Amino acid sequence: MSQSVMEVQVHESMFDAVLARLNAAAKLMNLSDEVLQVLRNPQKEVKVSLPITMDSGKIQIFEGYRTVHSTHLGPSKGGIRFAMDVNSDEVRALAAWMSFKCAVANLPYGGAKGGIKCDPRNMSVGELERLSRAYAKAMKEVIGVNKDIPAPDMGTSGREMAWMLDEYNKVMGEDIPGVITGKPIAIGGSLGRDAATGRGVMVNTLAALKRLNLNPKNVTAIVQGFGNVGSHAARLLSEQGVKIVGIGDHTASFYNEKGIDIKAALDFAAKNNKVLKGFTGATEIKASELLVSACDVLVPAALQNVITEENASKIQAKLIVEGANGPTTPQADPILNEKGIICVPDILANSGGVTVSYFEWVQNKAGYYWTEDEVNQKHDLKMEIAFEAIWNNASKYKCSMRLAAYITALQRIEQAVKFKGFY
Numbered sequence: 001m002s003q004s005v006m007e008v009q010v011h012e013s014m015f016d017a018v019l020a021r022l023n024a025a026a027k028l029m030n031l032s033d034e035v036l037q038v039l040r041n042p043q044k045e046v047k048v049s050l051p052i053t054m055d056s057g058k059i060q061i062f063e064g065y066r067t068v069h070s071t072h073l074g075p076s077k078g079g080i081r082f083a084m085d086v087n088s089d090e091v092r093a094l095a096a097w098m099s100f101k102c103a104v105a106n107l108p109y110g111g112a113k114g115g116i117k118c119d120p121r122n123m124s125v126g127e128l129e130r131l132s133r134a135y136a137k138a139m140k141e142v143i144g145v146n147k148d149i150p151a152p153d154m155g156t157s158g159r160e161m162a163w164m165l166d167e168y169n170k171v172m173g174e175d176i177p178g179v180i181t182g183k184p185i186a187i188g189g190s191l192g193r194d195a196a197t198g199r200g201v202m203v204n205t206l207a208a209l210k211r212l213n214l215n216p217k218n219v220t221a222i223v224q225g226f227g228n229v230g231s232h233a234a235r236l237l238s239e240q241g242v243k244i245v246g247i248g249d250h251t252a253s254f255y256n257e258k259g260i261d262i263k264a265a266l267d268f269a270a271k272n273n274k275v276l277k278g279f280t281g282a283t284e285i286k287a288s289e290l291l292v293s294a295c296d297v298l299v300p301a302a303l304q305n306v307i308t309e310e311n312a313s314k315i316q317a318k319l320i321v322e323g324a325n326g327p328t329t330p331q332a333d334p335i336l337n338e339k340g341i342i343c344v345p346d347i348l349a350n351s352g353g354v355t356v357s358y359f360e361w362v363q364n365k366a367g368y369y370w371t372e373d374e375v376n377q378k379h380d381l382k383m384e385i386a387f388e389a390i391w392n393n394a395s396k397y398k399c400s401m402r403l404a405a406y407i408t409a410l411q412r413i414e415q416a417v418k419f420k421g422f423y
């Protein structure tokens with residue numbers, strides 16, 4: 001994996017990174033100390049051990065996690081990831097980000113996250129199904145349609161959500177589709193959910209370009225990550241006239257200053273085990289070069305901790321739109337600010353996914369389903385309103401968009417914590 005994006009990953013406590021931003025925003029907006037203490041400590045953390053029969057006949061034990069960070073604005077919401085680096089610190093950080101993300105998008109949700117430490121690329125479909133079902137059963141007391149609502153995240157998709165929902169329904173003895181979002185359409189999923197996170201990245205990019213007085217048709221972009229978020233973001237941005245000059249995934253990275261044909265890249269990946277290795281529509285470059293190559297807009301849509309104090313000063317983009325969760329370390333933030341790079345932070349930029357998850361939950365509760373156009377229109381409007389609120393708070397508090405997003409979220413959560421009160 002020498003040319004992988006893993007090269008630039010830095011290992012540090014992700015929850016500390018969340019607390020660093022939380023403290024900075026709390027100070028700027030004068031958040032009350034008791035609310036800060038509440039939000040520094042997740043509400044509930046559950047770890048389970050899942051013994052699974054592997055295809056070899058041997059039993060392997062997997063660690064499963066679910067952390068509920070907050071439920072002040074509503075039931076907790078957040079994805080479940082399957083990845084080898086899943087651990088309690090990471091899940092805790094991602095759960096807290098979900099609280100802030102849902103508040104930024106003005107959704108009636110708190111935040112949670114789950115994960116299983118496993119390598120889904122090296123597991124059979126049968127093993128993944130048994131693992132997904134075992135997790136849903138083990139977490140039956142944690143999740144609930146008005147309690148805690150999972151969704152896909154890294155390494156999971158509608159397929160795993162379908163298994164988990166089916167298992168949960170069997171255990172409960174009734175059909176409760178709204179307990180999990182990001183489901184396949186046939187079992188109560190929402191049209192538009194699959195592309196929603198990428199769509200949110202596109203809407204946020206257009207809103208930022210407008211504020212910067214840049215015409216999307218004269219702008220170039222690099223998108224790191226070609227999974228559910230990056231591939232849709234690259235496609236939707238190119239449909240808006242943005243010239244995509246760089247793309248990459250965990251197998252290979254590419255650059256072409258004349259622009260990459262995204263449709264050709266999507267067709268290639270579809271026939272190539274969903275990866276870009278071997279694509280010939282651009283020059284292959286090192287993964288570490290992708291983020292620092294020439295472009296106007298940089299979209300990190302793969303992993304956390306890829307923009308660090310080592311490479312931040314070399315970034316050439318004017319605008320960063322964070323498709324991934326936590327792609328920028330707190331140490332890199334001041335370097336970007338100093339260079340005048342505008343960064344649309346993850347909790348705003350990638351909130352399109354959970355926004356359409358919310359629409360899915362609303363449709364499940366009503367038992368009435370919307371057209372894709374209805375979903376997209378409602379999504380775009382919500383994203384535009386969220387972007388404006390953060391942009392305005394950034395100028396009001398004279399701070400970065402990241403801190404402004406935290407401030408916006410904290411203002412909403414603070415009210416809820418205070419109204420609900422303490423023992």
Ligand code: GLU
Pocket residue numbers: 077078079080101149150151152153154181182325350351353354355357
């Ligand atoms: N896993 C996605 C995220 O990090 C979606 C969460 C959801 O839809 O609940 O935002």
